[in-house]
Every structure is written in structure tokens, then in C-alpha cells.
Amino acid sequence: RNGKIKKILSREVVLGDILILETGDKIPADAKILETNYLKVDESALTGESLVVEKSKEDLVFAGTIVVYGKCKALVEATGMQTKLGKIAGLIQEVEEKTPLQIKITQLAKNLAIIALIACTAVFAIGTLKGAPVAEILIIALALAVAAVPEGLPLALTLTLSLGMHRIAKHNAIVRKMLGVEALGSVTIICTDKTGTLTKNEMTVKKIFVNDKIFSVTDTGYKLKGEFLVNNKKIDVNKEKDLIQLLKTSALCNDATLVGTVGDPTEIALLVAAAKANLWKEDLEKKYRRVEEIIFTSERKLMTTLHEKNNKKVAFTKGAPEVVLQKCRYIQKNGKIFKLDKEEIEKILNINENFASSALRVLGIAYKTSATNVEKNLIFLGLVGMIDPPREEVKEAIVACKNAGIKVVMITGDNPKTAKAIAEEIGLFVKNKKFDIEGKQKKIVKDGIITGNELDKLNEKEFESVVEDIVIYARIMPEQKLKIVKTLKKKGHIVAMTGDGVNDAPALKKADVGIAMGIKGTDVTKETADIVLQDDNFATIVEAVKQGRTIHDNIEKFTCYLISRNFTEVTLILLGIILLGFEFLPLLALQILFINTFAEIMPSIGLGLDPPRKGIMSKQPRKPGEKILKKRNLILIVFVATFMATASFFVFLSAATGNIEKARTLVFATIVSMILFVPFSFRSLDEPILKVGILTNKLLVVGVACTFLLTLSIIYIPVLQNIFELTALSLKDWIIPLFVAFIALLFVEFTKLITKVIN
Numbered sequence: 001r002n003g004k005i006k007k008i009l010s011r012e013v014v015l016g017d018i019l020i021l022e023t024g025d026k027i028p029a030d031a032k033i034l035e036t037n038y039l040k041v042d043e044s045a046l047t048g049e050s051l052v053v054e055k056s057k058e059d060l061v062f063a064g065t066i067v068v069y070g071k072c073k074a075l076v077e078a079t080g081m082q083t084k085l086g087k088i089a090g091l092i093q094e095v096e097e098k099t100p101l102q103i104k105i106t107q108l109a110k111n112l113a114i115i116a117l118i119a120c121t122a123v124f125a126i127g128t129l130k131g132a133p134v135a136e137i138l139i140i141a142l143a144l145a146v147a148a149v150p151e152g153l154p155l156a157l158t159l160t161l162s163l164g165m166h167r168i169a170k171h172n173a174i175v176r177k178m179l180g181v182e183a184l185g186s187v188t189i190i191c192t193d194k195t196g197t198l199t200k201n202e203m204t205v206k207k208i209f210v211n212d213k214i215f216s217v218t219d220t221g222y223k224l225k226g227e228f229l230v231n232n233k234k235i236d237v238n239k240e241k242d243l244i245q246l247l248k249t250s251a252l253c254n255d256a257t258l259v260g261t262v263g264d265p266t267e268i269a270l271l272v273a274a275a276k277a278n279l280w281k282e283d284l285e286k287k288y289r290r291v292e293e294i295i296f297t298s299e300r301k302l303m304t305t306l307h308e309k310n311n312k313k314v315a316f317t318k319g320a321p322e323v324v325l326q327k328c329r330y331i332q333k334n335g336k337i338f339k340l341d342k343e344e345i346e347k348i349l350n351i352n353e354n355f356a357s358s359a360l361r362v363l364g365i366a367y368k369t370s371a372t373n374v375e376k377n378l379i380f381l382g383l384v385g386m387i388d389p390p391r392e393e394v395k396e397a398i399v400a401c402k403n404a405g406i407k408v409v410m411i412t413g414d415n416p417k418t419a420k421a422i423a424e425e426i427g428l429f430v431k432n433k434k435f436d437i438e439g440k441q442k443k444i445v446k447d448g449i450i451t452g453n454e455l456d457k458l459n460e461k462e463f464e465s466v467v468e469d470i471v472i473y474a475r476i477m478p479e480q481k482l483k484i485v486k487t488l489k490k491k492g493h494i495v496a497m498t499g500d501g502v503n504d505a506p507a508l509k510k511a512d513v514g515i516a517m518g519i520k521g522t523d524v525t526k527e528t529a530d531i532v533l534q535d536d537n538f539a540t541i542v543e544a545v546k547q548g549r550t551i552h553d554n555i556e557k558f559t560c561y562l563i564s565r566n567f568t569e570v571t572l573i574l575l576g577i578i579l580l581g582f583e584f585l586p587l588l589a590l591q592i593l594f595i596n597t598f599a600e601i602m603p604s605i606g607l608g609l610d611p612p613r614k615g616i617m618s619k620q621p622r623k624p625g626e627k628i629l630k631k632r633n634l635i636l637i638v639f640v641a642t643f644m645a646t647a648s649f650f651v652f653l654s655a656a657t658g659n660i661e662k663a664r665t666l667v668f669a670t671i672v673s674m675i676l677f678v679p680f681s682f683r684s685l686d687e688p689i690l691k692v693g694i695l696t697n698k699l700l701v702v703g704v705a706c707t708f709l710l711t712l713s714i715i716y717i718p719v720l721q722n723i724f725e726l727t728a729l730s731l732k733d734w735i736i737p738l739f740v741a742f743i744a745l746l747f748v749e750f751t752k753l754i755t756k757v758i759n
Contacts, residue, residue: 017076025067030083031074033059038295040069044522046085046502064502088503088524100494100512101182101555104628105157108559111629116148119570123577132582140573140582143589147569150562152601157555160608164551171543172534174518180530182555183513184548186494187406188621191484191511193498194412194422196520196536199388203269207360209351210382211242211333217273220389222261226276237277241335246365246381247274251281252288253305253316253365266361269386270318288314294375302327304375313371321352321383324364328380340380352383359421360385387418390426397539398427405620406545409471411481416449416474423472451475455483463487481507492624496541498533499525515541542617550612552622558607560633561682564640565600568671571645576652584660586652586667590724594714599672602707603679606700610683613692632755636685639751640744644674647740654736665715665726666737672711673734673741675704681748686756688749 001008001017010028013019019031021039033039039055043065052068055061061074063083080086098106120141127137161182165175175181195201202221207214208228215235219226227234228243237243251274256263258271258281271281288307296303302319317324325348331340355362362385366378401408408428412419423429429448448471455463455473467487473480478501485507488495497511500521505528508514516529517536526532533540569592576586587595629637651670655663679700684692695701714720716728 013076013079015076015079019074019076020071021061021067021074022071023067023069027061027063027065027067027074028079029063029076030078031061031076033057033061034073034075036070036072038070039067039072042066042068044501044520046522085502088505099177099179099183100186100624101179101552108628112149112563116145119148119574120145123573126574126577127582130577130581137582139589140585143592144570144573147566147573147592147596150559150566150600150604151597152562152604153559155601156558156562156604156608159605160551160554160558163609164547168531168544168547171547172518172537172540173544174532174534175530176526176532177530180513181548182551183494183530184496184545185550185552186622186624187496187513187545187548188493188624189407189409189488189495190401190541190545191409191411191481191488191495191497192538192541193500193517194410194414194419195388196500196517197498197533197538198394198410198426198428199390199422201265201388201520201536203265203361203386204389205269205273205384205386207355207358207385208243208246208273208382209348209355209385210246211240213240214351215240215243217276219276222258222268222272224258224272224275228277242332242381244277244279245332245367246384247277247279248284249316249365249367249381250274250318250363250384251279252284252290252307253303253318254281257281265388266363266386270363270384273384302375306371306374312369315368315371315374315378317366317368317375317378318363321362321364322349324366324378325349325380327375327378328366329377331380337379348380348383355383355385357417358385359418360387361418387421390422391537391539393537393539395426397542400542400617401545404545404549404617407468409473409484411473411476411484413476414474416451416472419472419474420449429471448472449474452477452480455480460487464490467491478503478507482510485510494621494624496545498541499529501525546612546617549616549619550610553613553616554608554610556628556633557610557682557685558604559628560637560685561607561679562600562604563629564637564644565674566596567637567641568644568648569595571641572648572667572671575645575649580656584656585664586649587664587671588725591664591668591726594724595668595671598710599675599707602703603675603700606697606703607679607682609699610697613684613687632758633685635755635758636748636751639754640678640748643747643751644671644678644744647744651736651740659727661725661727662729662733665729666733668726669711669715669729669734670737670740672708673737674744675707676738677741677745678748679704681745681752684752686752688752689745 005020013028018034021027033055036055036057040052041055041061043053043062046062046065055072062085064085081090123144124137124141127140128134161178164181165178168175168181192198200221204220205217207216213230216229217226218229228237229235250270254267254270256267256271258275261268288309290305291308292306294304296319301323302317304315304317306313306315317327325345328340330337331344352362362383364383365381367381368374368378398408410419410423410428420429448469450470450473452475464487468491473484481497481499481504485495485497494512496513496515497507498515498517499505499508500517502522502524505525508516508525509528513531514529516525516532518532518534519536531544569587572586576584648667648670652663652667655666680694681689683697714724715726721727
């Protein structure tokens, strides 16, 4: 600053300052590089990518990233909230959108409040017109208003979501936002990263071309056991001198280590391949002492190490095949050295092209037995092709998504060929699929693949017209994820989006369900996300969706059950007042409150904690915006509530000519007895009770039993009898309540069948 070198606090850096950065420095602002000396920067805090990034003159360095190698001078271009990091922070500080569940519950609460107000007003008006005492009819009206609103709903909802979070956590997914759990069950599209989520993030050597032979290497990941095959036949590695030389070279020209599996995944893969031939870097380095290294840069695309053995120097080189070939003058075959001619080069390049088209990342390997001009006149050994293999469980998870009507979209920074090959292997990509697209979109999208550059060429309307046809997004920048999410949501989809870098955070926040990677994800991404995957595994997302669907189904079940029970009481009281007058109410205020507060809550909680049903992942996703009280559920509630209220009213009529207190006790016993049967029918709103099972939800069984015992206590304990104005019933008296309750169960089953046919 002002021509002088000064050491200042990061917060004091301003535009125009020139930063002098060295290894270990955390970059305080966005800046353009003026001078550099082999600069490498760790941008994982920003991008989530673990590999360091090499920087050249005129390149930008970003605030929050760390210099891991080299030095540079850089001109500050942005500070604070104007930096890339600051802009991302601004995006994720926007007001949070309501989840689908919040919207549905808010709407339901409004509707129930209106119904409660109407019921309360109607009872009070009818009672007053029929000459009932104002104070007493007001108490009944208020009790009915309370009865019309299911008090157990918030408790059941909270417990359902909480247990859902616990169940999902058992499958390696931590739910950070409770209301986000249910949204999982509504997801129609999952946008997922490739590396580490669909794949293992463990590069694996699959093919080696040496001595005019193509060797296949078995096993995947960082497993140290495997075999070398030629034409699917196992070979003795020790007899293949050229292969041994290539594996030695790739192990020695290497900065990774298998001790703790530390280093670049590509270099680890080379060490693993060598280990499969019983060649260990530590043992080799005892014979070949490293004396010098020429590091890999993006401009050179080569790495060379110089070693000493028995006072003789030998150089080992690896890098991009075409660059390595330019440095080679000879080739080794059958242990002998030959001149490398044009015909041989053409053959090698064709093999390289074949490897690359199979989604293999290809390296050329060479060496030289001289210390002069170590990267000239090299001896070419061969090619090594490697790939990051898919996780074993992903293919099955993709099938599960397709069966569940959920579209899976791959978003990756890799090249289209690699992405396509992985997608084909896991069953995500369908060859020769035709799309109903015209114009330039058809040329760009082709068979469902689009790159980041091509995406930038499409305007908003053009992208909207093709977004639902795209299966693979390749060479995508994290900022483009936000555009993808917005467009999919605009088309009416419920979107789950994965991410790991800081610049993924805006897309995760905008998505209906933001999913952060627990292993390679940054803290900012995890804080923004609704769910954090502890194992970064796509199959975990699918399991979480299954639990999310279960949660929504359970919410639907206990909501329908509670409202049907509450409407039973409202309808029963309205029938009593209209047909019999105030003096002959079937239930009193305290009895209504007991049923609503105690008798209905435990069964509803049992329904809310119902385990996942078979076949839940074979259904199509719910339509976005579908209400909890949709047409089928409304028909079920109205029919069931009307039947139970009418049946209870007839029970009251049959006994009201005698003791009015006993008649009310019979009605009370009838409504509570329905708890013994009806909740089990509500375990599924479309399947028969015998198919779902009765005893498979032990919590519901316990809840029903406890509720019935509590009811018996207030009927038979004298003190409670007097408080609730009930009388003891004989065993014979219980025949009618239990019979009516069983008939109610049959009626619910019949109504479910009717609504299923209507649906």
C-alpha cells in the first residue's frame, strides 16, 4: 500500500491494495494475480472440490480460500459483501420460503377455525331460540367449538416429525429443519452431484495399455486386492516386465501415500494398482531415492521425478498422453527399447481415444535412464485408464426412484462423456431417447445432456421448454445450480438439491429440500441445508424420501382420524339440540372435553408413528399443492363422522326414555369404544385393515388400550363418576356400545372401498 509493504488486519484490506500471499495464507479479498510463482490454492471452502487449483497470472483468487503452495502478488478487486463469498452470504440471508407442510397446515387451521366458529354460532343460536339458559348453552357452544378443533393435532404432528427425524438419522441423514422432513415425501426431482454421491470418490485403474496388450484390472475403489486380465484370462504379472516397469514408474512418480490414504485420488489409484502387483511405494523408494521433482502444472500437464539407484539417475514421468508422447523418442516392448515411429504414435492415440470414450481418465507413463534433459527423449511405457466407480447401491436406488415416480438428474463438473458413461452404468441415462424439442434447444440438449456453456446460451423461456427433458448437466458451475432449481420449481416440481461448496448454498436454500454432504461439505452449506448426509451417499437420499413419504401419509391418517372424531361430536350435539332440545343433550360439556382431550390423542399419536408400509416407494409422488383434506379424505371424514354421530344418537334415543344419565353414559361409552376399532382402520386410507395388519403398530395398540382403561376409570370410580355425571354400566350394557363400535369399523372399511373406486 502506497508503495510500501505493510502487515494489516484482513478487515482493513481495501480496493486497490496489492496482496503479497504465501503458502498458508488465507486470502482476505477477491483479487487478480499480478505475479505468481507456482501458486496453488485450496478453494474447497468455496467450491467443495478437494483438489487444489493452480493459478496463473491474470487469474482471480477468492476471499476465504487458502494458499497451499507458492507465492503471488494480487490486486484487490472486491472486499466484504462484494466478494464472491460475500455475495453468496447475501443470497442465503434472504427470507426463507414456507415449506409445503407449513402451507398445508396453515390452510387446514384456517378452515377448521371457520368450521368451529360456524358450529359454535349455530348451536348457540338454535339453543337460544329453543329457550335454553344463555349461560348453559354458551358453555355447550364453547365446548363444541373446542371439540371442532383437534387439540391433538399439534402434539401428534410434532411427535411424528420428531420420530421421522430420528428414523432418518438411523440411515445416516441428519435433519436440521423439522418441517423439511415432510417435504422429502413430496419430492418429484432429485438433483444430485456425481462425485462422491453417485460414485465412491475413489479413482480406480481399470485398463492398462502396455506392450501392445490391454490389461484389465479387477476390483474397485481402494481395495488392495485384484487381478490383471488379458482377454478375460488371469495372467502372471511377474512375467510381464513392461507392465511391472509401468507400475513401478507410476508408483514412484507419485506424491500420494497409502498410509492413511492421503493424496490426490488419481495418484492413490496408481499406488493401489501397483500394490495389486505387490509393488509398494515405500519399498521402491528405498531402492530409488528421490532427489528432485518437476511438479505438475496445468500448462505443462506433466510431472517428473528424478531418482537415484546405485549411483545412477533415472527419471519417471506421467501426464496427459499426447504431451507425454511429444516428449518420447523411444518405446519399450518385451523389455527392449525401440524407436517410436508415427505408426506407433497413431496406434497409441487411438487407444487413448477408446479409453476416453469409455469415460476413463487416461495418463501416459514414460521414463528415462539419464539425468540430463529429463523430459526429453523419454522411453514410452504405456497408458493407464482409470475411473471413479459408482457406488454398488446406487443402481438399486435409481430403480427405486423410477418406481416412485421421482426423476433423478445428475449435475457434475466433469466432462459429458464421463458423466454419460457413469449415468449409463447406474441406469440413469437412456440411450436413443427422443425428445419433443425444436429449434436450437434440440441441437443443444440432444439426448438429454447439456453443458454449462450450452446452458448459458439458453434464455429463460428456452431453458424452461427443455428443463424437464434434461438428465445430465455436465461442466456445470455451482452458480448455475440456482438457475436449475428456480426453473424446475417454476415448472411446478418439488426439488431436492445436493451440494457441498459454499457457492452451492444459494441453490440449496432455494430448493424445497436442500441436502448437504456431511463428509466433503463446507460448514456454510451444512448450515443452509435442510438435511446433511453423513455418508454423502445417494442411496441415503432415497431412504430419506421413503421416510418422508411415510411421515406425510401418517400426518394425513391422524388428521383424517382426528377431524372425523371431532365432527362426530359436533354432529351429535347438533342432532340433539335440533331434534330433542337443550334438555336432552347426548353429551355434556365436560364429557365432550374429555373425549377430545384424552380419548383421541393417544390413538392419533399411534397413527402418527406408524411404521413405513410396503409399497410406499411404488406410488407416484403427490401432486405439488395437494391438500391434506383432498376430495377422497373429505368424503371419508364426512361419511364416517355422520355415521358415527347418527349411530351414537340412536344409542342415546334407545335409552333416553329411562335414566338420562345412563343414556349419556352409553353414548359416551359408544364413542370411546369406537377407539377400540376405528383407529386401526385409519392405518391406511385406501387399503383394507386385514392387509395392513392390526398388531404391527404396537404403539397404537398400547395407546388404544390405555385410552380405554382411562375411560373405564371415570365410569366406575365414584369420585370421577360424579365429576363427569356418568353412571356405572353392567357387562350387559356394554354389548350395545361395543357392537355399534364394531359396525363403525365395518362402515369405515366400506367407505374406504368406495373412495378408492371414486379415486
